[in-house]
Amino acid sequence: MDFTHQKEFTRLLLDWHRKENRREMPWKGIRDPYRIWLAEIILQQTRVEQGREYYERFVEAYPTLADLAAAREEEVFRLWQGLGYYNRCRNLLHTARELMKSHGGVFPKNYEELLSLKGIGPYTAAAIASFAFDLPHAVVDGNVLRVLARYFALHTPIDTPAGKKYFTRLANELIPPEEPAIFNQAIMDLGATICKPQAPNCGQCPLNSFCKAFHQRKQEQFPVKLTRKTIRERYFHYLVCWFGDKTIIRKREEKDIWCGLYEFPMIERERLAGKELLLEDPAWKNLLPDGCWELKGITERKQQLTHQLIHARFFYVETTREPRILSPQILVQGKQLHQYAFPGIIVRYLHCVQQPLLL
DNA sequence: AATACGGGGAT
DNA sequence: ATCCCAGTATT
Known part of the structure; x- marks a missing residue:
């Protein structure tokens, strides 16, 4: 590959990082691979x-x-609640146990073995390798892609596997083998504080004298992406069924959004449905034996995800007889609900509507 | 190669 | 509203 001003890129970047502001973060500068790993998993997207x-x-x-x-999965998910991308949490625990069981509780000290662990991809493997072990692997995250695309005015789309490979190779040409951690830290800091997605601060960028995009005044046109977007709309109907101070929840195990979190008995339909249709559905009818329950209220909420818009309708019901629970449903006390992790849409519903039952 | 996977902050 | 964030796994 032939890029102009490669040498200047690295020199100016490191010079800038030596003197300029660095954002303070609890995980910065630490060498403990466990904490670096933990931070990097949390910081993905x-x-x-x-x-x-x-x-x-x-x-x-x-x-x-x-x-x-050694932690219980429920507890770990509860700590993760609200962060999103819950497979990260599942993989986090899986890999922790895998490392204890098969690696003597020690992180591997090379890129390939790190990469083979669940939840660790190219970015995180490079981060651990460089920050914990001083190995010369360049991190390639959104910041790095943006900085490089602009500095070299590269039209290669960043959101394809080929594009990722291309930028990864470039980053690994630029990284100085004697101080990979500093370089990785510096390029991400630059992307976050100066070479921002919108309205980059090119005027005070240490690289502006060699930045090709800035010379063309086209910095806002990089990086190039293959934009695609399709939003699916879904309609969830939740049965919030109270028997005294107890209610029914179940864990979402299917391969779908919110895997690993809990929810109330739910019926999904093509569109929002009323109580007449839903209470006929066996899934709910079996939980509510005839004549001993009462519908007390209906609440609607929406939640926007990256590729889905969730419309939720909560049916608040009280029964006078204990519901017939089918596995994997469980009956829990309202005051125990805080031990389980729920999607944001349910957390907010509970917070606003069901306060007295949670105490 | 395309798609799914969350939630929140900035503009 | 739209974009994007210290990305990864799956199909």
């Missing part, structure tokens, strides 16, 4: 400010890999 408190929470609850591996 997550803003630093959103992830920070989750990191603190996890370090407090599980100071070491062994502590995390």
